[in-house]
Structures are given as structure tokens and as C-alpha cells.
Amino acid sequence: MPIPVLQPLRRRVRYLSPLLWLALALLLEAGYHVSRFRVPAPELELDPPFYTSCQEPPDPGNGSAPAGARARESAALVMLARNEEAGAAQHSVASIERRFNRWFGYPYVFLNDRPWSEDFMATIRATTNASVAFEVIPPEQWTFPASLDKEKAQASIEKQGRDGIMYGGLTSYHHMCRFFSGAFYKLEALKKYKYYWRIEPDVDFSCSITYDPFVEMARHKKVYGYTIALGEEGTTCPSLFRQVADWKEAHSIRSTDLWRASMSPSRLPWPLRTFAKHLPHRDRRGDSWNLCHYWSNFEIADLDFFRAAPYQSLYAQLEKAGGFYFERWGDAAVHSLAVNLLAEPRKLHHFADFAYRHDYYYQCPANARDGQLPASGPLNAAEPRWAPERDDGVGCRCSCDSARPRNVGAYCLSKLREPTSTKRPWRTWVLGWVY
Ligand code: GDP
Ligand code: MN
Numbered sequence: 001m002p003i004p005v006l007q008p009l010r011r012r013v014r015y016l017s018p019l020l021w022l023a024l025a026l027l028l029e030a031g032y033h034v035s036r037f038r039v040p041a042p043e044l045e046l047d048p049p050f051y052t053s054c055q056e057p058p059d060p061g062n063g064s065a066p067a068g069a070r071a072r073e074s075a076a077l078v079m080l081a082r083n084e085e086a087g088a089a090q091h092s093v094a095s096i097e098r099r100f101n102r103w104f105g106y107p108y109v110f111l112n113d114r115p116w117s118e119d120f121m122a123t124i125r126a127t128t129n130a131s132v133a134f135e136v137i138p139p140e141q142w143t144f145p146a147s148l149d150k151e152k153a154q155a156s157i158e159k160q161g162r163d164g165i166m167y168g169g170l171t172s173y174h175h176m177c178r179f180f181s182g183a184f185y186k187l188e189a190l191k192k193y194k195y196y197w198r199i200e201p202d203v204d205f206s207c208s209i210t211y212d213p214f215v216e217m218a219r220h221k222k223v224y225g226y227t228i229a230l231g232e233e234g235t236t237c238p239s240l241f242r243q244v245a246d247w248k249e250a251h252s253i254r255s256t257d258l259w260r261a262s263m264s265p266s267r268l269p270w271p272l273r274t275f276a277k278h279l280p281h282r283d284r285r286g287d288s289w290n291l292c293h294y295w296s297n298f299e300i301a302d303l304d305f306f307r308a309a310p311y312q313s314l315y316a317q318l319e320k321a322g323g324f325y326f327e328r329w330g331d332a333a334v335h336s337l338a339v340n341l342l343a344e345p346r347k348l349h350h351f352a353d354f355a356y357r358h359d360y361y362y363q364c365p366a367n368a369r370d371g372q373l374p375a376s377g378p379l380n381a382a383e384p385r386w387a388p389e390r391d392d393g394v395g396c397r398c399s400c401d402s403a404r405p406r407n408v409g410a411y412c413l414s415k416l417r418e419p420t421s422t423k424r425p426w427r428t429w430v431l432g433w434v435y
Pocket of ligand 2: 200358
């Protein structure tokens with residue numbers, strides 16, 4: 001017997017049911033869509049540290065060995081700097097010499113858009129025995145590209161300054177980001193090198209680096225090494241991801257796990273999500289970049305990756321789009337999207353055993369338990385004391401405080417390590433929904 005009060009409800013349900021089915025279908029579609037971006041965890045760590053304890057460093061000799069004589073890969077330490085940064089540059093060189101280069105003797109290449117001051121050169125020469133080249137960047141590589149409307153670009157830069165976009169109002173900063181995205185790899189001064197280690201004024205390395213990272217990069221066929229990963233300032237690059245994603249589509253490049261790890265899939269069902277494509281950081285399907293990138297003020301990378309046709313083609317498109325000036329695209333974001341797009345995950349290396357600080361951000365590993373070679377003469381000469389050892393430590397004689405958070409961009413670091421790491425911190429999963 002029908003219950004009278006339920007009659008209108010039944011009618012409504014019958015009337016609603018096509019809509020309920022549709023809603024269910026959309027929900028399933030959205031769920032399926034999101035699931036396609038899941039990155040499976042590998043069964044083994046695919047990118048462990050090259051070493052997880054101190055190694056006996058090469059014999060430093062008596063210090064009179066010819067500079068650069070011990071270098072074993074075709075590589076250089078490269079720093080872009082301004083004359084007025086002599087003290088800060090010296091600080092970085094002293095740090096990397098004490099912790100690494102005293103044993104390895106790799107040459108330095110200093111780059112500047114202006115002629116070097118005597119003071120800068122003397123300061124650096126007094127800080128290292130390695131060979132040092134002071135190069136001036138050709139003016140055409142430190143300016144607006146010829147194809148760009150200079151006045152419009154300048155007006156945009158002024159507006160970015162007024163809008164408070166980080167470094168947006170500084171023309172030189174735009175030139176710098178463009179330089180590190182494109183011309184850098186093709187500089188005459190770097191032609192003879194395959195690998196570079198980029199450093200900046202005022203950085204610190206506070207663990208000892210007792211093996212040759214260039215040799216290990218070569219041995220493991222790595223193209224890009226980093227320490228810190230964090231989220232990009234979104235206002236500097238609203239259209240960058242779209243440009244890269246469009247280039248990817250135009251060249252029919254399939255998504256690697258690393259590309260997927262750098263994206264946040266839209267949670268809207270098709271076709272609703274395609275309407276979101278006009279928002280910043282979206283591809284034309286409406287999915288977005290999670291803004292995670294490697295912090296490029298530290299990089300150990302294979303110059304040939306950037307010199308090769310795919311990267312150069314991508315760079316040409318970015319240059320044409322004008323975003324180095326009409327927005328304030330950073331070279332870190334450009335490099336990161338490019339390697340995540342063009343390199344297989346195993347070609348990347350996270351230098352988890354390096355302690356690195358730039359500004360307020362740092363990575364600080366704990367020291368490896370029983371891995372500190374207490375009797376090593378060269379190590380004791382460089383760093384006789386070190387912070388406490390831990391079972392999960394990978395560092396060598398680190399003096400930074402490893403009790404404090406290890407890596408500022410913890411979300412981005414574990415996100416970008418998803419394709420190569422078996423570890424999935426729950427925090428990353430939770431934050432993935434917020435991002
Ligand atoms: P941040 O690290 O993004 O905060 O920016 P920095 O001011 O440290 O600049 C990044 C790098 O580019 C550093 O190595 C600077 O020395 C260098 N740099 C920035 N602007 C200029 C410039 O106008 N001329 C030169 N020669 N170097 C610059
Ligand atoms: Mn800096």
C-alpha cells in the first residue's frame with residue numbers, strides 16, 4: 001500500500017533521477033580524470049644520494065698543484081655577480097672551497113654584464129687557488145630581444161613594479177632571468193664545459209662534499225641536480241605554464257611521471273574544467289601547474305641538455321611569447337618545467353646530502369651515523385667538529401643545525417620526488433588537495 005506522504009517525494013525522485021545519474025557520471029569522470037595524474041611509487045629508490053657518508057677526499061697535495069689540475073670532468077663553477085657583490089661572492093667561494101673545491105680544484109667562471117672591477121677580481125683570486133675566468137656577457141645577451149617592442153616592455157616593467165610583483169620593476173632582473181633561461185648555455189666562455197655548478201653571492205655550503213658530483217652526474221647519466229624545491233610566486237608567471245603546455249602539445253610529447261607530479265589536476269568534470277583554461281597556470285584542458293620548481297640559484301647540470309634542440313625550441317617559443325618582460329618569468333621556473341617535461345625522472349638528482357643556504361631558505365641534512373671518518377686528516381683540517389649523527393643521516397660533517405626543518409619547500413620537494421622515491425609523506429597527500 002503506498003504511503004501517502006512519500007508520493008510527492010517519489011515523483012520528485014523519478015523526475016530527478018536523470019539528473020542524479022548525470023551528477024554521478026560527472027563525479028566519476030572527475031575522479032577518473034584526477035586518477036590519471038597519480039604517480040605510482042617505485043618499488044626501489046630510483047634516486048638515492050650518490051654517497052651517504054664521508055669519503056676520504058683526494059689528496060690535496062701541498063697546495064702547489066697547478067690550479068684545475070685535479071678536475072676530472074669537463075665542468076666549472078659558475079657565478080653571475082655584480083662588482084658591488086665582491087664580499088658576498090667571496091663568502092660563497094670561501095664556503096665552497098672549504099667544503100669541496102680545495103680537494104677537487106674545479107675552475108671558476110664569473111659572469112657580469114659590466115666590466116669587472118679590479119677589486120672584485122683581486123678579492124676572488126685571494127680566496128681560491130683554482131683557475132678563475134672573469135667574463136663579460138655580450139651586450140646583446142643582456143637586453144631586450146630585437147623582436148620585442150621595447151617601449152611596451154618597459155611600460156609593463158614599470159607597471160609590474162607598481163603592482164608589487166617580486167623584482168617585477170627591475171629591468172636588470174628581467175634581463176638576468178632571460179639570460180639564465182636562454183643565452184647562458186651558449187656562452188663562448190662555457191663552450192668547453194659539459195657540466196656546470198651554479199652558485200650565487202652569499203650562499204653557504206655547510207656539509208663537506210667529499211666526492212666529485214660531476215663525475216657522479218656523468219656516471220649516473222643525470223642531467224639536472226638540485227637541492228631545494230619550492231613553490232613559485234604565481235604573480236610572476238601567470239601565462240608561463242600555458243606556453244610550456246602548448247609547446248608540449250604542439251610537439252606531441254607524452255607526459256612523464258615528473259610532468260604529472262608537477263601538476264594539479266582539475267577536480268571539475270569535463271567540460272566544466274575546460275572553462276578554467278583562462279585562469280593562470282592552466283593548460284588548455286583546465287589542469288594546472290602546482291608551481292613547484294627547483295631553486296636554480298643552486299644547480300649542477302648538464303649544459304648539453306639546455307643546448308639541445310628540444311630545450312632551444314621551447315626557449316624560442318617562450319622568448320616569442322614575451323613573458324620574460326611582459327611578466328617576470330624566472331629562470332628557475334623555466335628550467336624546472338623544461339626538465340620535468342623533457343627529462344625522464346631518473347635523469348634528475350636531488351643532492352639530499354648537501355647543506356645549502358641561500359637567503360632564508362636552506363637544506364640541512366643530518367650527519368650519517370658512523371660515517372664521519374674521524375681519523376681523516378684532510379677532513380679534520382677542513383672541519384674538525386660536526387653536528388650530532390643520526391641513523392637516517394646522509395651528511396658529511398655538516399655544521400648546520402639539522403634539528404631544524406630540513407627543507408623549506410617540503411611539499412614541493414616530496415611532490416617532485418614522487419616518481420623516484422618510495423616515501424610518500426602523508427603531509428604531501430593532504431596538501432595536494434589544498435594546492
Ligand atoms: P634572487 O636570488 O632571486 O633574490 O636574486 P639576486 O639578486 O641574488 O640575483 C640572482 C643572481 O643574478 C645573483 O647571482 C646576482 O649576482 C645576479 N644578478 C642579478 N642582477 C644582476 C645584474 O644586474 N648584473 C649582474 N652582473 N648580475 C646580476
Ligand atoms: Mn640570490
